[in-house]
Amino acid sequence: MKVLVIIVSYNFERWITPCLNSLRSSDQPVSVLVIDNDSTDHTVERIRTEYPEVQLIENKENLGFGAANNLGFQKAIQEDYDFVFLLNQDAWIDSQVIGTLSELSLKHPQYGVWSPVHINGKGEELDRGFATYAKVASLKEIPSDSEFVECNFINAAFWLIPTDVLQTVGKFSPLFYHYGEDKDYINRVLFHGYQTAYVPRVFGFHDRENRAVDRNGFFRSEEVYLLSEYANINYSFHKAFRYSILAGIQKALKALGHKKFKDCASYISICYRLIKKTRYIHKTRRKNILSTVNYI
16 A cells, blocks of 8 residues: 655644654555645754655745645645545654554545544543544543444544545645635535544544634634535535524624624624635535546
């Protein structure tokens, strides 16, 4: 099996050692591609010096998560890789992850995205986001006797995708610059008849538990969520409009009712920006319905 690991980096230096060393220790041999989004630290120099086996693309600007990963997707398709494995720069894996996921994928081709269990960076408990998506409260609740567990959504910190799925579902949508790409992609995976699953016996470690979310971060996540609903091709366009624009207006009115005028204004601004993108979103939805490698 040929597996291309894709890591999009920006000021990756803090996590280079645990991340890339975990790939050196993988039971399944892999090729590693780091796509650097114009880091300002010593990321590029350290990779060249300490990890000469790693392929490196140096972007002259920050392309964002989706567009940078699309470069890796294109390489995987052109060079006949069997799988891509997306790995966040602030994450690392146990040695059995990629081999286990790829073997299960070959047995169960109806699944388009595979993931390990997501643990926090200290290795002490579940990543909070994963716990929410998987609907489990702790490691003790992970169904360890199951070969794999179907899940409606798993964030893209650790994704194994067969390249034939890429050629059906396509690449990440340019509607999303950073955040939301994975939610939109899973929506498209489901539309094209695939499912998503995690495997209870393998683990990935995501070092993000201490990141606080301020007010700006909260409303950025709200906008990304409403955009992903607007772009969701599992809905009719009218239903998508209700779940995004009208839902945003409802949140604005609720904030107004609680005299949270600043929050009301933020939701109105989000809705205005989404409405301005309507033509582009409609065009993107039509493109994502097609079974093709889009966004080359």
